[in-house]
Amino acid sequence: DGGITQSPKYLFRKEGQNVTLSCEQNLNHDAMYWYRQDPGQGLRLIYYSQIVNDFQKGDIAEGYSVSREKKESFPLTVTSAQKNPTAFYLCASQLATGGDYGYTFGSGTRLTVV
């Protein structure tokens, strides 16, 4: 079955560490997105990518980095520069950026700083 897979489901980070969250899709979707979700704040866009080898900053990109070397994969690195990384991270994909397509979401990764 086609879908979008995020791993790991839970991740613990020590102060000063970089961690990478995986997002893989086998839907042949062009666009991919990373969102951060905090209680009471809805979804905030971190980075997005319309096509391979291209990505753009979203509203809260500071302290995060991404790559899009393959169409299927859009990993997110949470760097030590992100001062408050504890949150629920959601990856989404979209068939194409034109048209009336919505998003398909992964199941999320919960990151906790210990």
Added chain:
Amino acid sequence: AQSVAQPEDQVNVAEGNPLTVKCTYSVSGNPYLFWYVQYPNRGLQFLLKYITGDNLVKGSYGFEAEFNKSQTSFHLKKPSALVSDSALYFCAVRRTDSWGKLQFGAGTQVVVTP
């Protein structure tokens, strides 16, 4: 600019009663409108979308939504709520003449009591 407002942080309803979750939007031009549902520690699931045509849109799990252009609203409804409908609901919008990014509302927590 485009924005979405969900004026209620939480909606409480008894099982079997009608459920309404409100959404208003602000977008220049014509909108594409979406509703998603999120269960605890899960990603968002697509419920329905409005693209054009009939103002009443039917979606998954017995939900429907009414598009009202004059009031710039897209309220989600269900005639008879179930306890299993308890979840977080998000409204999202994008302009029809812009590429794919969706703007999400802050979310409305629905609590259905037996």
